[in-house]
Amino acid sequence: MKIAMFTDAFRKDIGGGSKVVIDLVSGLVERGHDVLVVTGQSVDDSANGFKVLRLPSISYPFYDKAEMILPSLELIKVLKDYNPHLIHYHEPFTAGMIALIVSKYLNKKVIGTIHIDPLHLSQYAFKVDNGNVAKMLVGFVSRQSDIIVFVSRYQKETYYPYLRKNGFYPVIYPGIPDYFFSKKNTVFGESIITVSRLAPEKNLEFAFKVISLVQKKVDVNYHVVGDGPKRQELEGYAKALGLKVKFWGNVEREKLPEFYRNSSVFFLPSKTETFGLVFAEAMACGLPVVALNAGSAPEVIGDGGIICEEKVDEVAEAVTVLLKDRFLWMEKSNKARERAEDFRRDKFIEEHLKIYEKVLSN
Numbered sequence: 617m618k619i620a621m622f623t624d625a626f627r628k629d630i631g632g633g634s635k636v637v638i639d640l641v642s643g644l645v646e647r648g649h650d651v652l653v654v655t656g657q658s659v660d661d662s663a664n665g666f667k668v669l670r671l672p673s674i675s676y677p678f679y680d681k682a683e684m685i686l687p688s689l690e691l692i693k694v695l696k697d698y699n700p701h702l703i704h705y706h707e708p709f710t711a712g713m714i715a716l717i718v719s720k721y722l723n724k725k726v727i728g729t730i731h732i733d734p735l736h737l738s739q740y741a742f743k744v745d746n747g748n749v750a751k752m753l754v755g756f757v758s759r760q761s762d763i764i765v766f767v768s769r770y771q772k773e774t775y776y777p778y779l780r781k782n783g784f785y786p787v788i789y790p791g792i793p794d795y796f797f798s799k800k801n802t803v804f805g806e807s808i809i810t811v812s813r814l815a816p817e818k819n820l821e822f823a824f825k826v827i828s829l830v831q832k833k834v835d836v837n838y839h840v841v842g843d844g845p846k847r848q849e850l851e852g853y854a855k856a857l858g859l860k861v862k863f864w865g866n867v868e869r870e871k872l873p874e875f876y877r878n879s880s881v882f883f884l885p886s887k888t889e890t891f892g893l894v895f896a897e898a899m900a901c902g903l904p905v906v907a908l909n910a911g912s913a914p915e916v917i918g919d920g921g922i923i924c925e926e927k928v929d930e931v932a933e934a935v936t937v938l939l940k941d942r943f944l945w946m947e948k949s950n951k952a953r954e955r956a957e958d959f960r961r962d963k964f965i966e967e968h969l970k971i972y973e974k975v976l977s978n
Contacts, residue, residue: 622714643965673685767891876898888911899917906938908923
């Protein structure tokens with residue numbers, strides 16, 4: 617099968633959505649399918665070994681490191697010669713719009729995957745719209761696409777009132793690479809880890825308040841893995857709180873399992889995760905998760921952790937009990953591994969292939 621995959625970003629450093637695209641492309645190619653990635657100018661070694669068409673692109677002014685691809689006459693020529701069976705775009709922004717235009721011109725089936733939460737666009741561009749711009753945009757592309765894929769039931773329900781009626785909107789959970797699944801045990805009672813982009817939507821000031829309270833009750837280390845526009849501000853805030861924390865910056869994804877397995881509890885209080893790839897990664901390593909009752913977290917985590925309301929005392933108590941109660945910790949660790957089995961990359965790839973076959977058979 618030949619698939620033209622459109623994405624504004626094909627880089628490891630841009631967030632979970634981009635990692636999902638990279639995993640999908642690599643999985644399809646491993647199964648013998650022919651994939652052409654259509655993206656912007658800024659790519660990293662993720663592109664090695666793949667067919668990649670780099671279109672002209674500009675930096676997105678509201679989100680660091682992001683870019684938007686631009687139309688190109690070369691694209692039409694390349695796509696005509698490539699002659700894909702279908703086109704698959706990710707996100708409803710410039711890559712999605714260009715994919716839709718090209719699909720109409722070439723008379724090709726088109727599938728879209730939505731990764732973003734409506735409030736992300738509000739946080740970075742439309743400060744007072746309460747997510748309505750993103751919802752209307754997704755509604756528009758749903759009427760132009762053969763299938764729209766969502767990455768969680770939570771996300772689908774969020775957008776559903778805006779979608780084309782009687783459309784087909786499957787939920788396909790992102791898959792995580794096999795190297796996150798291991799028999800090696802995590803450690804009990806020693807450290808807490810947060811893996812996240814250091815950005816406003818991740819709610820990390822709240823996380824630091826929680827861990828500051830936990831460290832008054834338990835002698836525990838705290839590790840923050842990731843980078844982003846708020847790093848300097850967060851480092852200052854941690855110092856003001858007297859927080860004992862080590863900032864590791866960006867870590868290669870392949871090295872994350874070692875960080876997870878040397879930790880005791882994974883904690884991320886983000887309220888706008890449409891899936892939360894790091895939840896799945898941590899659970900695959902046997903790490904119990906503490907998260908808020910918001911976004912996709914309850915759906916993804918299940919019994920593999922503790923879900924709390926956004927109250928500092930309540931969340932701090934959840935983290936503390938997992939650090940002190942070995943029986944509960946072991947129970948949640950085992951449940952986390954069980955839940956993570958639903959997020960195997962092989963399952964993720966196979967579900968996409970079924971969707972591709974479905975759209976091509978209609």
